[in-house]
Amino acid sequence: MLLQIDVNSEETLYTQLANQIRYGIAKGYLQPDDPLPSVRNLASELGINMHTVSKAYNKLKEEGIIIVNRSKGVRISSSVLADRRTGYETVLEEKIRQLVSQSICNGIGEKRFLGMVKNVFTEMRSET
Amino acid sequence: MLLQIDVNSEETLYTQLANQIRYGIAKGYLQPDDPLPSVRNLASELGINMHTVSKAYNKLKEEGIIIVNRSKGVRISSSVLADRRTGYETVLEEKIRQLVSQSICNGIGEKRFLGMVKNVFTEMRSET
DNA sequence: CTTCTTGTTCTATATATAATATAACAGCTA
DNA sequence: TAGCTGTTATATTATATATAGAACAAGAAG
Numbered sequence: 001m002l003l004q005i006d007v008n009s010e011e012t013l014y015t016q017l018a019n020q021i022r023y024g025i026a027k028g029y030l031q032p033d034d035p036l037p038s039v040r041n042l043a044s045e046l047g048i049n050m051h052t053v054s055k056a057y058n059k060l061k062e063e064g065i066i067i068v069n070r071s072k073g074v075r076i077s078s079s080v081l082a083d084r085r086t087g088y089e090t091v092l093e094e095k096i097r098q099l100v101s102q103s104i105c106n107g108i109g110e111k112r113f114l115g116m117v118k119n120v121f122t123e124m125r126s127e128t
Numbered sequence: 129m130l131l132q133i134d135v136n137s138e139e140t141l142y143t144q145l146a147n148q149i150r151y152g153i154a155k156g157y158l159q160p161d162d163p164l165p166s167v168r169n170l171a172s173e174l175g176i177n178m179h180t181v182s183k184a185y186n187k188l189k190e191e192g193i194i195i196v197n198r199s200k201g202v203r204i205s206s207s208v209l210a211d212r213r214t215g216y217e218t219v220l221e222e223k224i225r226q227l228v229s230q231s232i233c234n235g236i237g238e239k240r241f242l243g244m245v246k247n248v249f250t251e252m253r254s255e256t
Numbered sequence: 257c258t259t260c261t262t263g264t265t266c267t268a269t270a271t272a273t274a275a276t277a278t279a280a281c282a283g284c285t286a
Numbered sequence: 287t288a289g290c291t292g293t294t295a296t297a298t299t300a301t302a303t304a305t306a307g308a309a310c311a312a313g314a315a316g
Contacts (some may be wrong), residue, residue, distance in 0.1 A: 002267085012273085012274060013274080013275075014274080014275090019226050019229065019244075022230050022232075022233050023226070023229040024231040025233050026228060026230075026231075026232035027229075027303080032201070038290080038291065038292080039291085039292065039293095040290090040291085040292095043164065044249070046159070048275080048276090049276050049277075050276095050277095050292095051274095051275075051276075051277090052274080052275060052276080054292075055274085055275090056290090058222050063233070063234075065233050066141045068292070068294080069283095069284095069291080070283055070284080070291060070293070071282085071283045071284040071285080071290080071291045071292075072281075072284080072291075072292095073290090073291060073292080074282095074291090074292085076302050078161045080233055081232065081233070081235060083234075083236070084234060084235050085235075085237030086234065088230075088231075088236070089233045089234075089236070089244075091189040092140065092230075092231060092234075092244065093244055093248070095227055096149065097248050097251075098147050098150070098151070099220070099223055099224070099227070100154060100245065100248045100249060101147065101150040101153070101154040101155075101252075102150050102154075102191075102216075102220075103154075103216075104154035104209065104222060104252065105150050105154060105193050105208055106154065106191075106192070106211075106212060106214065106220075107209060107210050107211030107213075108144070108211070108216075108220065109218070110245075110246070110249040112176065113245065113249070114242060114245060114246070115224060116217075116220065116221055116224055117224055117228065117238075117241065117242060117245060117247050118242070120221070120224050120228045121241070123225075124228065124232065140302085140304085141303080142303085142304090144290085148289090149308060157282085166261075166262065166263080167262085167263065167264095168262085176304080177304060177305050177306075178263095178305095178306095179304075179305075180271045180304060180305080181301090182263075182264080182303090185263090194287090196262080196263070196264095197262080197312095197313095198262060198264075198311075198312055198313075199261075199263075199311085199312045199313035199314070200262075200263095200312095200313075200314090201261090201262060201263080202262090204261085215282050
């Protein structure tokens with residue numbers, strides 16, 4: 001899977017990287033137990049620092065999305081995509097609340113919002 | 129409307145403030161043309177700095193959600209809640225994409241996600 | 257006209273986070 | 287042993303956040 005970052009983005013580099021890997025998993029580009037590049041290799045490919053990649057990996061590790069092993073490398077968790085019933089749902093609800101608030105302020109109602117969500121889920125299931 | 133902040137939150141103070149005002153508008157606590165407290169008064173009430181409130185106001189001003197006038201004070205935009213067709217929809221789509229990616233990684237599928245979104249919209253319409 | 261309040265601007269400081277850079281360490285493999 | 291893995295440690299630079307105090311310009315109210 002192609003990973004790339006935009007140094008001009010407002011998002012931090014490690015956040016962009018973590019987002020792309022989450023997107024890759026949701027989209028199916030990355031599957032459970034798939035290996036990820038080493039921190040040094042990926043940093044080299046992206047032209048960024050090793051520690052920045054490491055930070056992104058550790059964020060995903062804390063979320064239980066990837067498994068990091070000192071000498072075996074990094075791989076997607078085999079339990080990813082499974083319902084793990086963490087405290088995530090509480091966090092998600094607050095994020096949705098913020099996004100919905102912002103949308104309403106911009107004149108985007110429930111119907112259009114739900115339509116956009118459905119489109120994104122469809123995008124995740126589609127090929128390419 | 130009661131505004132309050134949590135200094136221990138991971139979110140920055142001005143972001144919390146902006147989120148609460150957006151939520152207040154979405155919920156109906158704040159309506160178009162309603163006045164907001166002056167930067168000095170609100171800062172005093174919340175026990176934070178004047179410039180921090182000013183930063184939150186300016187963020188909302190850039191989004192076209194509030195109107196800031198040098199000597200008339202601050203008020204909710206009269207065109208808020210209306211469909212203003214800004215570039216916001218593009219930003220929203222990317223935010224939804226990130227949230228959906230993260231949800232799928234945590235085993236939360238389309239059905240549950242849509243349910244949570246509908247609940248939040250219902251919450252916005254409900255009293256209290 | 258004077259006084260007060262408004263948001264804004266400026267300068268300054270302290271703190272935290274982000275990103276980079278080297279270097280070394282510990283575990284495993286070929 | 288040589289080479290790879292992630293980790294740890296120290297250091298530096300840059301940016302964002304939050305605070306503080308002062309001053310300014312525009313308007314409202316006495």
